[in-house]
Amino acid sequence: MGYAFTPGDVLFLQSPDGTAALEEMDGYTLSSSTRLADIGQARRRFGSYASVLMETVMLRRKAVAKLPGTGSWLFTNDALQQATPGAVAVHRARRLRDRNVHDVTCSIGAELDAAASTAATVIGSDIDPVRLLMARHNVPEATVLRADALVPCTRDTVVLADPARRSGGRRTHHPAALEPPLPDLIDAYSGRDLAVKCAPGLDFDRLDWDGEIEVISLDGGVREACLWSPGLSAADVTRRASVLTSDGSSWTLTDAEDDELPERSPGQWIIDPDGAVVRAGLVRHYAARHGLWQLDPRIAYLTGDSVPEGARGFRILDRIKYSEKALRQELARHDCGVVEILVRGVDVDPAILRPRLKLRGNRSLSVVITRIGRAGVAFICESPPVKHSRVSGRRTVRRSESE
Known part of the structure; x- marks a missing residue:
């Protein structure tokens, strides 16, 4: 589960005292062999703040590969696990270039950060007060507010959403079992330009979707699918595969291309x-x-x-x-x-x-x-x-x- 952050924890971590304590804590080894000694030293040095400092330093270290350039960010364990890998978020942001983007499930700001480099305006909202405070810290150039993802609160924006599994639930492939439920999310933004991040194993046959479904892999592993509404996709494309690597190279394939094949015996x-x-x-x-x-x-x-x-x-x-x-x-x-x-x-x-x-x-x-x-x-x-x-x-x- 990880440490349960409070708004007070986040405010402390952002303060001069918290920043200095994080810098000191970053010098701790925090390995399996030193963990007990590190915990004891941290408690003597930082008292009741030891746990939040240790958790933050360890999460920052975990984030290095997944979210490069986020060394000063704040995370919760669940938010980091659920965050879009940096290369995938950048790929999506390129499709939103020069648009006004509202991430209605912004969490700690991974998608917001990528969109901020391409979009005309970026707005983030969430219902979790801790994650909102972290998003404001992590992506200061974005406007961040508290709002329910199923209650539209902006106009003339591309809506970006990332429905999560229900808290404590098993991984689900049913669109209605997501949080917020995917059919409800689609209904809430009917007629709007909408991009929805989903698990690649989602049962899309249960979903009435007339736009594009993009499946994205990174370094050989399938990471996610993204639903793009008709206004954000080419008229003749309903399926797309995007293959990314961490070195920045990529290629894409769509169902608008030819699929006629010869019938032949196995080649070499x-x-x-x-x-x-x-x-x-x-x-x-x-x-x-x-x-x-x-x-x-x-x-x-x-x-x-x-x-x-x-x-x-x-x-x-x-x-x-x-x-x-x-x-x-x-x-x-x-x-x-x-x-x-x-x-x-x-x-x-x-x-x-x-x-x-x-x-x-x-x-x-x-x-x-x-x-x-x-x-x-x-x-x-x-x-x-x-x-x-x-x-x-x-x-x-x-x-x-x-x-």
């Missing part, structure tokens, strides 16, 4: 598209852009004779009809001692399968287990490092059949 490579492409339903569009084709129309693996720059490819060495026995024999023949197992479309658990293969060789290989038509197949592959990309591969990957 199997390509695993970025998760944003898969979640956005743009696998065929990605294949058409890069001269690839599908192993099976219902499976997200692609194939071709070359690998697009930055994508993960697996060079096919052999193909067999899948069975555990046949795969074990084939990997032994290839002198395999370490295997990465990727699965889509068949009921195979890599964690259970791997020890049963009893590998004793010297070679590291990848196995792609999938189906073509009704037949389960296994491809034994080499997986060279990804070039010109910061996206890293995963050792064990299981894909659902729907992907």
